[in-house]
Amino acid sequence: MKFYISDLHFGHKNVLAFDNRPFFTLAEMEETLINNWNNRVTKNDEVYILGDMFWRNDEAPRILSELKGHKYLILGNHDRVNTEMAKYFIWCNRRLEMIKDESQKVVLCHFPIAHWNGQMHTPQTIHLYGHIHQGRDTRPFEKYGKIWEKEMGMTFKAANVGCMIDYMDYTPRTLEEIKKVKEWD
Numbered sequence: 001m002k003f004y005i006s007d008l009h010f011g012h013k014n015v016l017a018f019d020n021r022p023f024f025t026l027a028e029m030e031e032t033l034i035n036n037w038n039n040r041v042t043k044n045d046e047v048y049i050l051g052d053m054f055w056r057n058d059e060a061p062r063i064l065s066e067l068k069g070h071k072y073l074i075l076g077n078h079d080r081v082n083t084e085m086a087k088y089f090i091w092c093n094r095r096l097e098m099i100k101d102e103s104q105k106v107v108l109c110h111f112p113i114a115h116w117n118g119q120m121h122t123p124q125t126i127h128l129y130g131h132i133h134q135g136r137d138t139r140p141f142e143k144y145g146k147i148w149e150k151e152m153g154m155t156f157k158a159a160n161v162g163c164m165i166d167y168m169d170y171t172p173r174t175l176e177e178i179k180k181v182k183e184w185d
Contacts (some may be wrong), residue, residue: 002101003040003047003069004109005078006130010063011179012055019133019164027040029060029170031045033163034066036171041069046090047172048099050130051110057085064088072096076110076131081152085105086151098125101175112141119153124173126184127158134164156185 004142009015013026015064023029029132041047047069061084064071073079081092095109097117105125107116112132118125131139138160139179145156150160159178167181179185 001042001174002043002099003045003174004050004108004128004161005037005047005163005172006050006160006167008049008054008129008132008144009052009078009162011057012052012078015055021164030063032170034063037171038066038068040172041067043068045069046072048072048074048096048108048128050074050108050128052130054076054079054085057082060085061088073111074108081185104175105168106175112160114141114144114148116158119157120152124154124157126179128175128178129158129160130160130162131160132160155184156181 001040010030015021015096016023016029021029049071053073053076057076057080060143064085071089073089074096075092075094078120086092097107099106105118107125107127109129110131113127116127147159148156149173159182160169
């Protein structure tokens, strides 16, 4: 099974307030993120992390060794992967043009993309991203998506998989779960 998540920000104290995350301490956030991950993901599952996994690298090897599954990292603007960390990932890449999840094509990038490969094909390719957290950062991209839908007459199939987004709830999610929340067929 494939799972997706972004913007975990392990070790980033300011993200607690920035995202209004429901944790009092980094240790509480770390424990929740690890528990939620391991309660969903098995050792044979694949997890695509769409960037900004760590703020500080010193805890990365310990945390990565605790997380189940085969991990793939799409690099975000805060990711500084060193040799020790790289051992825990199948690969690290800036973006992934396309993967297949069951029969669905998916484009993965840390940053939201206005136009992606396969966006106007039938069936439409889905774009998963992170980076723009919540609030004012998300509004321009969401507004663009609504304009695109009105002008093109097609669903704008892009979804933020940042862990702090309500439907993500600090837990890796499957594409089917994301599609259900977004009400895509």
